[in-house]
Amino acid sequence: MKKDIQRILRKDITLKVNGSMWLEGNGKRFFGPGPVELLELIAETGSINQAAKKMNMSYKKAWGIINRLNEHAASSLVLTSQGGEHGGGSSISEEAKEMIIFYHELRNKFSQFLDKETAKFK
Amino acid sequence: MKKDIQRILRKDITLKVNGSMWLEGNGKRFFGPGPVELLELIAETGSINQAAKKMNMSYKKAWGIINRLNEHAASSLVLTSQGGEHGGGSSISEEAKEMIIFYHELRNKFSQFLDKETAKFK
DNA sequence: TATCATTATATTTTTTAAAATATAACGATA
């Protein structure tokens, strides 16, 4: 039982069971909390550039994440255009929005699991 | 439903939901798969030095992990001695063994969850 | 056709993490 574990640790420290979850394609991670946030910010700002800035991430790194995402998808999850009125911009596909919802649902289930395990230390 | 997500991704890519889990003390991670393996190898080899080598980890890093572990525990999880017949050595406490079992049980439950979610892509 | 902010990409620089190296202390034993 968990009570034993709590006994082992210092009582003045607040314990939490935490974790992370992601999707792997052929064993390689390509979709997790980072990519999800990036997709959400691209949808919000209409620009990879601005989305990256909001995450304090270089454009190049953001671009790499997006590339990997698109490579794993049947059709591009991020639609880009260059030139034009505001120099271009980007948006995310309907499928990308489904991916975001999927992740949040998965993470919510996981969070419940984590909370349940953490509660055993109370 | 998950079938929708599978539709979005390339069919020639094998998907897996994967993740990691750890214990945080006051919001800082101190116990996870790495520390568990290190404890197991110290128990097996009787030496921090050899355990670190088996993990292709520098002694210094191993020592840092052990320090953090001990700081979070009511009593030291790794017992060390220097000098003597073989220069000294290390062992792990009964409590450390309980921590190892605890983590494996937790990880098993998590793995079941991950497998269940992965199975939805089949 | 000049301008604009963006995408796309390569190259350089910086930062961070890790590893490697070095040194001292340790204590049982020969």
Add this chain to the structure above:
DNA sequence: TATCGTTATATTTTAAAAAATATAATGATA
């Protein structure tokens, strides 16, 4: 008291990751 392999610790070096910088291309619009 010399030796051993270890713990403990600081310092230096290396490697990896990230960021910064630079440049070209893009195309709607004024």
